[in-house]
Amino acid sequence: MTTVEQEIRTFLVENFSLSGDIARLPGTRSLTERGIVDSVGVVEVLTFLETQYDIQINDDETIPENIDTIDNMVRFVTMKRGLQGAQ
Amino acid sequence: MPLAPNVSPDLLRIDAELAISEITTAIASAVIQRMRKRGVIVGLSGGVDSTVCAALCARALGPERVVGLLMPERESSPDSLELGRLAAESAGITPVVEDITAVLDATGCYRRRDEAIRSIIPEYSAGWRSKVMLPSVVGSDQYRIFSVVGQAPDGTQHRARVTPSAYLELVAATSFKQRTRKMMEYYHADRRNYAVVGTPNLLEYDQGFFVKNGDGAADIKPIAHLYKTQVYQIAEHLGVPDAIRLRPPTTDTYSLPQTQEEFYFSLPYDKMDLCLYARNNGIEAADIGPALGLTEQQVERVFRDIDSKRRASRYLHLAPQLVAEVSGEVSAVGD
Numbered sequence: 115m116t117t118v119e120q121e122i123r124t125f126l127v128e129n130f131s132l133s134g135d136i137a138r139l140p141g142t143r144s145l146t147e148r149g150i151v152d153s154v155g156v157v158e159v160l161t162f163l164e165t166q167y168d169i170q171i172n173d174d175e176t177i178p179e180n181i182d183t184i185d186n187m188v189r190f191v192t193m194k195r196g197l198q199g200a201q
Numbered sequence: 202m203p204l205a206p207n208v209s210p211d212l213l214r215i216d217a218e219l220a221i222s223e224i225t226t227a228i229a230s231a232v233i234q235r236m237r238k239r240g241v242i243v244g245l246s247g248g249v250d251s252t253v254c255a256a257l258c259a260r261a262l263g264p265e266r267v268v269g270l271l272m273p274e275r276e277s278s279p280d281s282l283e284l285g286r287l288a289a290e291s292a293g294i295t296p297v298v299e300d301i302t303a304v305l306d307a308t309g310c311y312r313r314r315d316e317a318i319r320s321i322i323p324e325y326s327a328g329w330r331s332k333v334m335l336p337s338v339v340g341s342d343q344y345r346i347f348s349v350v351g352q353a354p355d356g357t358q359h360r361a362r363v364t365p366s367a368y369l370e371l372v373a374a375t376s377f378k379q380r381t382r383k384m385m386e387y388y389h390a391d392r393r394n395y396a397v398v399g400t401p402n403l404l405e406y407d408q409g410f411f412v413k414n415g416d417g418a419a420d421i422k423p424i425a426h427l428y429k430t431q432v433y434q435i436a437e438h439l440g441v442p443d444a445i446r447l448r449p450p451t452t453d454t455y456s457l458p459q460t461q462e463e464f465y466f467s468l469p470y471d472k473m474d475l476c477l478y479a480r481n482n483g484i485e486a487a488d489i490g491p492a493l494g495l496t497e498q499q500v501e502r503v504f505r506d507i508d509s510k511r512r513a514s515r516y517l518h519l520a521p522q523l524v525a526e527v528s529g530e531v532s533a534v535g536d
Contacts, residue, residue: 149512156344158365173336173362176344
């Protein structure tokens, strides 16, 4: 497990009252469709990602492909940091 | 596999006279027999829902047993007061005006809201106006995250996506408006031994477009089972004035003009109605799309938004949770 993934899992557990082993939370599970993250929660996730990883998330990037699962978030953050690092 | 029905707005056509008869019978039975109240209070916003509720109550109970409460505040549209008076006049009921600005000032509604806005738009100051907006649901898969639009006195606009704390503070502060109105409705109800009418239509009721213990609180909700399109049919049948029927549905909560579509629903009400009907009746996105001028993918997005709002509004509909069952007289006279 990467550091980014570990940090995201910790954030989710601490903020959305997920019980159980963090490592067992499936990385491909939709957080919104399962009701784990609601509409306010999506804003909390965005704020966390922007603050924690010093990235700017544009409105058109606030889509499920980027933030609806842990795997998607890890992929998105890695991509954004790579882009910013290249600039 | 169910056959795709001939999907069109006609699906929502009702027999208005029959619906009016059923609703007025239910109002009389609930208010007079079950609640043992002498009449009702209806908060009149100048919109079609509250006007229809007032007219239905006047038919059910007699206009002398219905009071229309108009509750302007310093940010509400002047149209609302004028149309509220027109609504009372057309229903033949007594209008009472209560300006709630002083109450809202005292609770800090405006100040707290403005502080929340300033946390994301630092320039926001005296003389500015504001509203909140959601992105279109049909245009992309983008999450529907609120933005605040602040407008300076010179007309220039600033837009900022909400932060979690700004969003929660904004909702909490502006909800003083709906809760103050409801408090005032119950004051006028209690002093007359009346009940309070809630005016949501099915779209609002189903999708949680109300404030808990604000406009969501009431003793009876006569049109909560009717799609908005059907409320308009009844309005026409009841002779609700054109000025009210033709007014676009508004929230009248923020200082900048704002439609319900911008604020909450993803489509104009007639299209939302059809989508909700389709969702409720197992009609596929591909079958309803042509009637709406939308692609299957766009309707699927609306369906997801409907489901998401239902999940989010579960708490709003939840009654106070009791630890153990309460038996005896209290529950016997309940629902």
